[in-house]
Amino acid sequence: MILLQNARIASENSPTLLESDVLIAEGKIQDMGSKLAIPEGARVIDARGRILMPGMFDAHVHFRAPGFENKETITTGSEAAINGGVTGVVMMPNTRPALDSASAVDAVLENARHRARIPVYTSGCVTKNREGKELAEIEGMRELGVKMLTDDGDTTADPAVLLRAMQYATEFGMFFASHCEVPELAGPRALNEGVMSYRLGIKGSPACAEEIIIDRDIRLARAAGAHVHIQHVSSKLGMETIRWWKSRGDVKVTAEVAPHHLLFTDEHIGDYDTNYKMNPPLRTQADCDALLEGLKEGVFDLIATDHAPHTPFEKAQDFVSAPNGITGLDTALVSLYHHFVEPGKFDWDLVVKRYSAESRRLMGLPVAAIEVGQPADCLLFDTEAETTFTKDFMKSKSQNTPFIDQTLKGRVDMVILGTEVLLER
Amino acid sequence: MARKDLLDIASLHREEIEFLLDQSTSFKKLFTRSVKKIPALEGKSVLMLFYEASTRTHSSFEVAAKRLSAEVTNFNVDHSSITKGESVRETIETLQAMRTDYIVVRHSHSGLPGMIARQTTAAVINAGDGAHEHPTQALLDAFTIKEKFPDPRGKKVLIIGDILHSRVARSTSTLLQKLGVEVAYLGPGSLVPKYVPATIPRFTDYEAAMAWGPDVVYLLRVQLERQDVQFFPSVREYHRVYGITNTRLAEISDRGLYIMHPGPVNRGVELCDAVMDYERSLITNQVENGISVRMAVLDWLTPGGDFPRQESYVAPQRANSTVIMP
Ligand SMILES: [Zn+2]
Numbered sequence: 001m002i003l004l005q006n007a008r009i010a011s012e013n014s015p016t017l018l019e020s021d022v023l024i025a026e027g028k029i030q031d032m033g034s035k036l037a038i039p040e041g042a043r044v045i046d047a048r049g050r051i052l053m054p055g056m057f058d059a060h061v062h063f064r065a066p067g068f069e070n071k072e073t074i075t076t077g078s079e080a081a082i083n084g085g086v087t088g089v090v091m092m093p094n095t096r097p098a099l100d101s102a103s104a105v106d107a108v109l110e111n112a113r114h115r116a117r118i119p120v121y122t123s124g125c126v127t128k129n130r131e132g133k134e135l136a137e138i139e140g141m142r143e144l145g146v147k148m149l150t151d152d153g154d155t156t157a158d159p160a161v162l163l164r165a166m167q168y169a170t171e172f173g174m175f176f177a178s179h180c181e182v183p184e185l186a187g188p189r190a191l192n193e194g195v196m197s198y199r200l201g202i203k204g205s206p207a208c209a210e211e212i213i214i215d216r217d218i219r220l221a222r223a224a225g226a227h228v229h230i231q232h233v234s235s236k237l238g239m240e241t242i243r244w245w246k247s248r249g250d251v252k253v254t255a256e257v258a259p260h261h262l263l264f265t266d267e268h269i270g271d272y273d274t275n276y277k278m279n280p281p282l283r284t285q286a287d288c289d290a291l292l293e294g295l296k297e298g299v300f301d302l303i304a305t306d307h308a309p310h311t312p313f314e315k316a317q318d319f320v321s322a323p324n325g326i327t328g329l330d331t332a333l334v335s336l337y338h339h340f341v342e343p344g345k346f347d348w349d350l351v352v353k354r355y356s357a358e359s360r361r362l363m364g365l366p367v368a369a370i371e372v373g374q375p376a377d378c379l380l381f382d383t384e385a386e387t388t389f390t391k392d393f394m395k396s397k398s399q400n401t402p403f404i405d406q407t408l409k410g411r412v413d414m415v416i417l418g419t420e421v422l423l424e425r
Numbered sequence: 426m427a428r429k430d431l432l433d434i435a436s437l438h439r440e441e442i443e444f445l446l447d448q449s450t451s452f453k454k455l456f457t458r459s460v461k462k463i464p465a466l467e468g469k470s471v472l473m474l475f476y477e478a479s480t481r482t483h484s485s486f487e488v489a490a491k492r493l494s495a496e497v498t499n500f501n502v503d504h505s506s507i508t509k510g511e512s513v514r515e516t517i518e519t520l521q522a523m524r525t526d527y528i529v530v531r532h533s534h535s536g537l538p539g540m541i542a543r544q545t546t547a548a549v550i551n552a553g554d555g556a557h558e559h560p561t562q563a564l565l566d567a568f569t570i571k572e573k574f575p576d577p578r579g580k581k582v583l584i585i586g587d588i589l590h591s592r593v594a595r596s597t598s599t600l601l602q603k604l605g606v607e608v609a610y611l612g613p614g615s616l617v618p619k620y621v622p623a624t625i626p627r628f629t630d631y632e633a634a635m636a637w638g639p640d641v642v643y644l645l646r647v648q649l650e651r652q653d654v655q656f657f658p659s660v661r662e663y664h665r666v667y668g669i670t671n672t673r674l675a676e677i678s679d680r681g682l683y684i685m686h687p688g689p690v691n692r693g694v695e696l697c698d699a700v701m702d703y704e705r706s707l708i709t710n711q712v713e714n715g716i717s718v719r720m721a722v723l724d725w726l727t728p729g730g731d732f733p734r735q736e737s738y739v740a741p742q743r744a745n746s747t748v749i750m751p
Contacts, residue, residue, distance in 0.1 A: 195620050199435075201535040201557030201592060272536035317514060320534035320555065 055087025067096025102140030586645030
């Protein structure tokens with residue numbers, strides 16, 4: 001039994017924080033109100049000045065298991081999530097073997113039940129081995145609870161294959177998540193095409209490589225009557241394309257944006273820093289500004305990190321050879337606070353809505369909320385404290401993040417899920 | 426002013442460039458003496474690490490190092506296999522163990538010499554990395570231009586060709602601009618990106634570029650081998666639109682313009698054969714000056730000291746190893 005006194009409560013419905021005591025017992029929020037009586041045996045926490053909010057939910061993570069456990073495991077990945085205040089995740093299926101069948105999905109979910117302290121969901125492949133040719137074993141995966149189909153990391157190249165998959169799987173209530181990229185245009189290097197790619201002498205990937213597929217996949221979804229979710233949008237015109245399709249209202253489209261695309265530009269790559277090498281690549285300040293606008297407007301339904309661990313050995317290569325991707329779970333919430341909430345660019349309600357509520361709604365899960373009768377799924381956030389993202393602080397097995405050794409304002413103090421206190425600092 | 430490495434032109438100060446060009450002049454004077462060797466790098470070792478074949482640059486560095494009395498070793502690189510960053514990392518470990526004093530490196534990946542420089546005590550010279558930089562080429566180009574125009578400020582150099590893939594274009598134009606030379610580009614739309622620096626005017630046709638009034642026309646090598654996709658329809662068309670044809674050579678000759686090219690020349694593509702006999706062609710001067718410039722660079726750099734080893738560096742994992750989960 002835990003009694004949090006004088007916490008300020010964030011919700012998706014209002015930018016105003018409501019001050020209240022919160023009593024948590026038997027895995028539920030039992031009571032709320034000012035000056036609640038202290039029940040016998042209750043642990044009392046003075047939460048004055050701190051913010052209580054629902055646990056975050058990340059709908060785009062790479063836990064690398066099976067196949068790449070040297071980068072991340074389901075255990076280390078979920079501990080990184082808890083470290084950052086995230087209490088549920090959706091894994092991407094680009095593992096080895098790829099998650100393209102019921103048996104592969106079953107093995108991952110079984111693994112997660114034993115080795116993760118938070119619910120770990122997984123998406124499944126659209127095509128066998130993500131090759132873009134034959135359809136994956138879609139219905140078998142649905143039986144195990146898979147809702148999202150994606151060949152993440154690669155675009156399903158053949159539009160006819162994707163259209164057929166959409167027609168088929170929509171019948172089962174599944175939806176499609178699209179990594180948008182024309183490979184012939186993008187090339188292999190994950191650097192925005194522009195002044196910076198010219199300066200560094202690396203073949204750039206033009207934003208149109210992404211924008212073409214955003215448009216293509218929405219059109220395919222419209223034709224199939226499917227729901228398409230556009231992953232990690234990085235460009236201004238990509239955002240505007242989604243905005244335009246949403247305004248028409250004749251196709252079900254949702255979209256996500258990653259914190260790093262809101263925060264960094266290709267200029268940050270500087271002297272070939274591989275911690276800024278990701279796909280889609282970091283673009284320009286104008287793109288960042290547009291993405292922020294899109295997030296505030298709701299063009300982006302959710303924030304997701306695309307948590308993509310790689311070993312130090314791989315990332316310490318030269319820029320061309322190093323793999324794409326950065327980790328995000330340990331750092332996302334604090335970085336959103338430090339760079340956006342604290343400077344007044346948006347309020348906590350947006351964070352809760354986009355990084356918790358809508359992410360769960362996308363997956364058809366009940367939304368976590370700090371309300372009497374709801375299951376306990378929450379975190380306590382100290383806005384005055386600071387977090388230094390040292391190697392030791394990070395719980396992800398890999399530390400390929402631009403935030404390494406940075407100190408940012410804000411700290412996740414406590415994470416409670418059901419009857420368990422998952423984290424306490 | 427001492428530096429450990431020469432990785433690019435962009436980070437060089439004007440005084441450093443002028444110092445290097447002055448030194449090159451002194452070294453060049455040695456060439457007329459019967460004994461061309463001096464003991465400046467006596468007892469030092471220079472390692473040549475060429476992941477891309479290049480007879481010209483390779484032998485130029487080798488001659489330069491030997492004239493300074495250094496010991497030159499070639500590190501055998503298998504040109505037939507694609508050499509990725511991971512295997513380069515193992516090589517770097519080896520090189521550091523060998524405690525070589527200088528490493529001259531060429532690689533098709535931009536930024537790779539910088540990575541080597543961060544992980545070794547050796548002085549690293551970038552002999553060309555991807556489409557990034559080729560600093561000694563830029564220095565020898567500037568040196569060659571200065572021999573004709575001792576005060577090159579306000580002179581105009583027109584660079585023609587594949588700007589997109591050319592490290593020569595990047596390094597040379599950066600250096601020339603630092604010396605107050607005006608630079609302009611001309612080339613096919615597919616090879617001159619629209620986002621090149623705004624300080625460099627971009628011409629779309631030859632006549633307009635000539636009207637700009639260049640003093641030097643610098644032809645880049647068309648790297649036919651590097652083009653995995655087609656950037657222009659045919660070599661013949663390229664020569665007609667962007668090459669120095671016989672007719673154009675006559676005009677260039679009338680105007681008294683100098684012609685440069687980093688070599689090796691694709692005859693009949695960038696240049697018609699007659700250019701080879703053109704009196705104001707500086708192509709062989711460039712080759713000759715390469716040696717003195719590289720001597721100046723080797724003599725200038727200071728190997729050793731604490732190198733800032735990358736924090737994140739850890740021993741390589743076996744390719745198929747997996748960590749048993751708790
Ligand atoms: Zn991803």
